[in-house]
Amino acid sequence: MDENIEELFTFYALGVVTEAERKQVDDYVASDPEARLRLEEMIHTASALPYMSEPLEPPPALKQTLMDRVHADAQKRFTPPPREESGWSRFMNSLLPRAGQFLPQVVALLSLFITLAVSAWAISMRNELARLQEQTALLQREIAAQRVVLAQLASPNSQVFLISGTDHQPQAHGRFLADSETGSAVLVVSGLKQLEAGKVYEFWLIQGDTPIAAGLFEVNEEGRAVLQVSQAVIPDSYDAIGVSIEPEAGSVQPTGDIVMLGGLE
Amino acid sequence: MQVFVKPAMVIKEWSDEQLIAQVARGDTTAYEMLYDRYAAAGLGLALKITGDQALAEEVLQETFWRVWRKADLFQNQRGAFTSWFFGIARNLSIDMLRRRRTQVQPADESDRMIEQTADPSLDVPETAWLRLKHQQMRAAIESLPDEQRYVIELAYFRGMTRQEIAQATGEPLGTVHTRARLALQKLRDELQLQGFED
Numbered sequence: 001m002d003e004n005i006e007e008l009f010t011f012y013a014l015g016v017v018t019e020a021e022r023k024q025v026d027d028y029v030a031s032d033p034e035a036r037l038r039l040e041e042m043i044h045t046a047s048a049l050p051y052m053s054e055p056l057e058p059p060p061a062l063k064q065t066l067m068d069r070v071h072a073d074a075q076k077r078f079t080p081p082p083r084e085e086s087g088w089s090r091f092m093n094s095l096l097p098r099a100g101q102f103l104p105q106v107v108a109l110l111s112l113f114i115t116l117a118v119s120a121w122a123i124s125m126r127n128e129l130a131r132l133q134e135q136t137a138l139l140q141r142e143i144a145a146q147r148v149v150l151a152q153l154a155s156p157n158s159q160v161f162l163i164s165g166t167d168h169q170p171q172a173h174g175r176f177l178a179d180s181e182t183g184s185a186v187l188v189v190s191g192l193k194q195l196e197a198g199k200v201y202e203f204w205l206i207q208g209d210t211p212i213a214a215g216l217f218e219v220n221e222e223g224r225a226v227l228q229v230s231q232a233v234i235p236d237s238y239d240a241i242g243v244s245i246e247p248e249a250g251s252v253q254p255t256g257d258i259v260m261l262g263g264l265e
Numbered sequence: 266m267q268v269f270v271k272p273a274m275v276i277k278e279w280s281d282e283q284l285i286a287q288v289a290r291g292d293t294t295a296y297e298m299l300y301d302r303y304a305a306a307g308l309g310l311a312l313k314i315t316g317d318q319a320l321a322e323e324v325l326q327e328t329f330w331r332v333w334r335k336a337d338l339f340q341n342q343r344g345a346f347t348s349w350f351f352g353i354a355r356n357l358s359i360d361m362l363r364r365r366r367t368q369v370q371p372a373d374e375s376d377r378m379i380e381q382t383a384d385p386s387l388d389v390p391e392t393a394w395l396r397l398k399h400q401q402m403r404a405a406i407e408s409l410p411d412e413q414r415y416v417i418e419l420a421y422f423r424g425m426t427r428q429e430i431a432q433a434t435g436e437p438l439g440t441v442h443t444r445a446r447l448a449l450q451k452l453r454d455e456l457q458l459q460g461f462e463d
Contacts, residue, residue, distance in 0.1 A: 007442045007446075010445040011420065011427050011445065014417070015352070015421070015424075016420045016421075016425060016426050017426070041453065044453075045449050045456065046421070046449065047344070047345070047347070047348045048405075048452070048456055049402070049421045050306065050310045051398045051401070052399075052406050053306075053309040053310045053312070053313035054309050054399065055395065055399060056305055056308045056309045056312060057305050057308070058304050058305065059322070062304075062325065063300060063304065065326070066300070066329055066330065067293070067297065069330065071293060073333070074291050074293050077291065078291030150392065160400070164460075175397055188393045188397060221280075222280060224393075224394060226393045
């Protein structure tokens with residue numbers, strides 16, 4: 001182990017070495033797999049440093065300007081060139097001049113077709129409108145819920161409790177955030193498996209030996225989910241939290257595997 | 266009675282790597298999803314480095330432009346999308362900082378400038394995890410002794426070399442090395458303890 005070169009590892013990981021130093025380190029780890037692992041571990045740790053800064057929403061105009069530029073570029077780079085006319089199209093086009101003699105019949109047929117099409121379209125639009133109104137109402141409810149969740153995450157009064165996977169799903173982990181002043185609480189989990197149809201995860205607040213149902217949730221493709229608990233939660237009133245697998249409608253008491261557990265101390 | 270935020274209702278559930286692969290094929294919707302996911306984090310990072318809101322916005326715009334133009338160069342096997350993205354944002358921020366010789370504000374002052382204005386239309390599970398990462402990282406960095414944290418701040422957020430740090434702090438080069446190494450080791454341990462996820 002060359003300590004002089006390994007001294008550079010930290011600064012390599014932090015991205016502040018000269019080109020010569022970078023090459024020196026690259027050459028060194030190329031012939032020493034263990035040193036490469038040590039370096040990669042440091043790079044991995046340093047890659048978390050951007051999270052030291054507080055996120056800040058950019059102004060909407062910035063996104064608009066960028067997206068305009070991107071759309072214009074996409075048009076140039078990704079729009080396929082116009083296709084050459086096929087032999088079949090050329091043949092059909094050659095027949096068109098002869099269609100003139102049947103013009104009145106063609107116009108009448110076309111009018112009938114358009115009338116039928118417009119009627120069908122009007123009916124489908126009515127149905128579509130009703131569906132969209134329903135969807136809008138649902139989205140508005142979701143946005144309201146999401147606003148509460150994000151406010152909870154940003155609240156300085158939130159107490160954070162760890163919840164971990166049990167032997168059934170040891171890779172699962174998460175946080176339970178509870179605001180003892182307002183009683184609002186949010187469960188954020190990751191690493192849970194997607195469940196078969198007809199099953200959901202159920203969150204439990206546990207007092208002594210008594211679990212109290214606190215919400216149902218599913219996870220997304222990455223095994224993540226956020227559950228806002230609508231009942232007021234004062235963390236001191238409970239001893240533990242847990243997650244189990246339950247039938248779709250949920251249960252009054254846990255009936256399936258307990259997949260996550262955590263203390264509220 | 267629960268309010269159930271059902272992730273299945275959220276369309277923005279692709280992984281970063283799936284999205285960037287789509288961007289490389291010219292998919293502007295996938296690109297917009299990445300923007301929505303990481304614009305706030307990118308702007309926060311650029312602001313922390315430059316200490317100048319206008320400059321930070323310029324950095325963010327250029328960063329995302331490069332993400333668009335160079336998406337096909339992103340090699341998944343070489344690391345996560347976030348490492349690539351934050352790497353671009355950081356390098357641009359430091360370059361701009363050097364070019365314009367902007368007076369950098371201390372980190373705590375730039376932090377005070379920030380208002381959190383969460384966009385409720387964002388993908389909540391992803392946003393929630395992103396926010397937790399920020400909380401975990403801040404907790405980890407606060408666990409460092411002041412002198413170790415300072416070395417990390419100077420190197421990562423000001424782009425100072427070890428020699429420049431030694432000069433700025435008046436400490437021998439060996440001390441700077443030790444502090445930086447110990448800081449990264451402690452950060453690694455703290456993040457592991459908290460279950461920090463890539």
